[in-house]
Amino acid sequence: MDVRRLRLLLELSRWGSMSAVADELGTTTSNVSQGIAALARDVGVALVEPDGRRVRLTPAGRRLAEHAVAVLAAVEAARLDLDPDAEPRGTVRVTGFRTAVRRSLLPVMDDLTARHPGIQVVVHEHEPPEALDLLAHDAVDLALVYDYDLAPVGWRDDHDVVPLWTTQWGLGVPARDRTGGGDDLAAYAGHDWIVNSRNTADEQVLRTLASIAGFSPRIAHRIDSLDLVADLVVAGRGVGLLPRDREHRDGVRVMPLRDPTLTLRAYAVTRRGRDRWAPLRALVDGLTG
Incomplete structure (x- = not known):
């Protein structure tokens, strides 16, 4: 009709x-x-x-x-x-990795809903490959993802990518360990290693760093939670890559990497043209403002 x-x-x-x-x-x-x-x-x-x-x-x-x-x-x-010129109103579906949700999304949600009470934000936690797949199928409106400078994401033509922040990563070892330093990764060639269970970028970075240092890492554990990675490190069950700007539990030391360094890069990703939708635009502006 x-x-x-x-x-x-x-x-x-x-x-x-x-x-x-x-x-x-x-x-x-x-x-x-x-x-x-x-x-x-x-x-x-x-x-x-x-x-x-x-x-x-x-x-x-x-x-x-x-x-x-x-x-x-x-x-x-x-x-x-x-209407892009109307008062933003609607539900914005966001997926992202935990650190980005805590560091980028949560600080802007209260201000966003105060300025635009018609906007509701719903959050799902996913690693980057999962998040980008959901975005591709229009199951979410915004994906908060990361890559590493040593393992960059291959963005699709229909991605709109906005950089958010970067942080340096290092080698997480027991605080009591004196095997070597971040510039001597080969000193840990005989250790068990821990990588992410849901994102292959972490393993790709580790294998790249290990190859430069002249060894092949023995990957024993695949863990999604950084807290659990730290627990395994303290227990002497392995070593792994961890962010340097994060407060880790007592007993963990995160040494800087050198030649090369390792940088994690966080992004807000939408489908091209979708951010003209007023609620999504308001949220992206809040994340980058």
Whole structure:
């Protein structure tokens, strides 16, 4: 059904005459009559019947006019929701890795909802490969992801990528360990190593660093949680790469890497053109402002 014809029917139910509807909408009585007749053909039932020199709605016409209230309200809500100049309103679905959610997203959510109470943000925690797959299938609106300078992401043509922040990573070892330094990774060639269980970039970086140092790492553990990685390090069950700017539990020492260094880079990623949607634009602006 053409929503413009529904508008004619709704106004007819309110004003009671086609000429009054024409005056209200700034058109002609003939256009109103033709529109109502076309709507009747669309639905396959009579919507008006003669009432002296005027017309009145049939029972079917009255029922359709009642539906028209909700339908036209929904259409208007959708128009406002998609209008880039309207007050942002809607649910923004965000996925991201834990550090970005804590460091980038949580600090802006309170301010965002205070300035735009019509925006709701829902959050799902995923590693970058999972997050980018959800973004590709329109299951989320925004992905907070990371890569390393030694293992860059291959961005798709339809990605809009906004850099957020960077942080240096180092080698996490037991605080009591005196095997070597970050510039002597080969000193740990005989150790068990810990890598991420959900993102192969961590293993790719480790293998690159180990190759430069002249050895192949013996990967014993695949762990998603940085806290659990630290626990294993303290227990002497392995060593692994950890962020240097994070507070780790007692018993962990994170040594800087040299020749080469290792930098994690965080990004906010959307599908190209999607950030013209006002709620998403407001959130991205908050993340980068």
